[in-house]
Amino acid sequence: MIKGWVPFQISPFALGSLSLLFFWIGSVSCYGERPEVHVSPVPLRLPVDHANDIRFSHISTAEGLSQIRVMNMVQDDAGFMWFGTLYGLNRFDGYTFKVFLHERGNPNSLSGVDVESLFKDRDGVLWIGCEQAVDRFDPKTENFTHFPVPKVKQISQDRDGFLWFSTDRGLYQLDQKTGRLRLYAHDPNDPDSLPDNHVVSAAEDKAGRFWVGEPYGMYELDRKNGHVKLSIPLHTASRDLSFYEDRLGEFWILYGTGNGLAKFDREKNILTYYSFHGGDISSTGYSGVASMLEDRHGTLWLAKQESGLMRFDRDHNRFVNYTHTPGNAYGLAQDSVTALLEDRDGSIWVSLPGNGLQRFSPVPLPFQALSSKEGEHGAGCFYEDSHGNLWIGTSVALYRIDPSGNRTEFAGVNVGTPLDVLSIVEDHTGFIWAGTSNNGLFRLDPKNGKWTRYQHKENDPSSLSNNVVYRLLVDHDGTLWAATWDGLDRFDAQADRFTTFKADSHSREQICRRGFRRGRSTSAEIGGPASV
Structure with missing residues (x-):
């Protein structure tokens, strides 16, 4: 039950007629008892084989990247590649970089230095989450318009065009037509509200169901009244949690602890954990899956936080692992991978927390090493x-x-x-x-x-x-x-x-x-x- 709209104070630098409203949910539950989620008692452990049939190219500060820690990536409709780093927003045209930074005294510049999230909406508009606000980029003027939502972890868009901002103060919804913001937050008096204000991800699946990721689980949210309709609990808390839906309709849950991967059957409400090794699936070590990507060939790629890049081989029901090999100039530069992106040419970009960017073709070249003799150079x-x-x-x-x-x-x-x-x-x-x-x-x-x-x-x-x-x-x-x-x-x-x-x-x-x-x-x- 909606009790009312309460005005929310706007930070002084916010533009124009933007209004911010707090979406307060009453204490009356509309659902009663929620459906129960069943967890498969035994993790699905698949074999992991190691391979080196991928040739990676490397881009770092020597090529003009502003900072080696790339957190997020997107390609705009003009073909430019955009990279969010701890020091500015980078635009890459395939040859050179242009770096956008916060400029003191310039209200049209980027609102902050640390780019925490990056998103392109269905109209091709670029949105940037910084420590001070969310910015909308105008490619004609190269100016930024600021919206007073700081430290946005993730940005998404639903089928109605609303933008969703995940923050540690709750979940924000932006209506671009009216400029109005709504806040979905935890209500201690309402057991059906979000269990926590620390929202790390939120997005709509292909069936129109809306999911919110928080440290202790994934929750299906009713956007009309802010009530949780279904809870998918995790074994332990994770600072990163999101979902990925592939073209087969599989609903993958990615999290930053333990093995970091589970699959949820939305028809039967069964959660199955995956295991890559003999470690405990409830481990609190930060070694999970940071990102997943399905390329144009239908291959699933996983960005692992401590064990490199993984490819899911559906035909043989196994994972293929690519890891860093010292001395290999064309291999993965480090075993910690934070994000993945496929560009319009079919190349896959890999962001690394300490080594900039790498890029590779997902279809290995049909060549094998002729010889490994010492002193043989091509x-x-x-x-x-x-x-x-x-x-x-x-x-x-x-x-x-x-x-x-x-x-x-x-x-x-x-x-x-x-x-x-x-x-x-x-x-x-x-x-x-x-x-x-x-x-x-x-x-x-x-x-x-x-x-x-x-x-x-x-x-x-x-x-x-x-x-x-x-x-x-x-x-x-x-x-x-x-x-x-x-x-x-x-x-x-x-x-x-x-x-x-x-x-x-x-x-x-x-x-x-x-x-x-x-x-x-x-x-x-x-x-x-x-x-x-």
């Missing part, structure tokens, strides 16, 4: 031979991958002999030739793995002209040509010697530095620094 070239085999040249070996995916490694002539392969070609007899960076020219017999090495000899004009071999070509007659740092070499297989061609016999000009190819008949097209 591939120098690729080549497909007449049998459909893929050849890959690296700093220490040649690799052959056949059409079935089987891999064969061909190491150097001697153990420890570097290759640094720059070019590969197959001749008409089936030999594989590899030109290298300052290590000469190698010939490999792939049938027996035998190597033959050709190098430059200072006083032998029939030797390789230089040990840097950029390009290789086999012409229509089966003759091998090698473009080196000091000329173009033709190899005579019968005499096992080279003939060198230069634009100027006294010059070291690289007449084929850019490459060459076979012409239509017996001609060759050679790319050099001056002509083709």
Whole structure:
């Protein structure tokens, strides 16, 4: 029963005709006894497998981010990425950041420094919760309009367009049409009111039911009279508690203690806890789930507060865990993750409390590590031979991958002999030739793995002209040509010697530095620094 509307004092900096009203609920209950929620006695423990098939990119203060502790993220309708930090609001256009801060004496600036919440409404308007007020951003003027609700933990919007602000002083509802605020708060004289004023989250589900998260549980709220219709208790208090509804209609409850994940069956009123390890589900350790995201492929991602990023594999009913690995520049930067966001391109952004931002593609690239040899730094070239085999040249070996995916490694002539392969070609007899960076020219017999090495000899004009071999070509007659740092070499297989061609016999000009190819008949097209 509504007893009346009581005016609420507005802070001096609030704008215009905004009125704030306290929504006071009478002591008469409309519901009597609430439905009972049943808790499954045994947590659902699923296997957790570890993986490293995601490549993360990293953005931090070196790229212009104002502060490394990013608490929340959103993408606006123009495509800009917005990040709320402990020091200002950051707008990112994909290249550079623009930071919005509170400016003393400027009433149109951000109301505070610490951005505690960030939300884009259905009209594309950006709302920012700071320590002093909630701000509405005007992208045309880049001015902020202030609403006197401080320290908003979360912002949401229901199907009627009302905005909801979760605070430690209760739950506020903003009617944007009238500018009127309503406060839903605990009434000690009403057992059906909210049990606590410390509201950490509030949102409407897809069925139109409204849920409020408080430290000791999730509550379904009747917005007409402020009464709690259903209580979902937690084992222990949690400073973070929210829900996430996926496309299958599953209602997930996220909280910041213990394992941090439960699923609620809204038809049967059954709550099932999930377990990631053997720890107690009622543990008060701050190690739960901070955020959940379902990407466009239907995959669920969980931001864990102490154990990294998790992916729910529905097909195999398991979780896949991605954690920080020291020394891995493309891995997760730390094991504490606070928020997740999928942008319009399908990339997923990860906010970290002490390392800024990371971004990754949720669809792993179809590549596997070729080798983990020490000193091997990527591939120098690729080549497909007449049998459909893929050849890959690296700093220490040649690799052959056949059409079935089987891999064969061909190491150097001697153990420890570097290759640094720059070019590969197959001749008409089936030999594989590899030109290298300052290590000469190698010939490999792939049938027996035998190597033959050709190098430059200072006083032998029939030797390789230089040990840097950029390009290789086999012409229509089966003759091998090698473009080196000091000329173009033709190899005579019968005499096992080279003939060198230069634009100027006294010059070291690289007449084929850019490459060459076979012409239509017996001609060759050679790319050099001056002509083709």
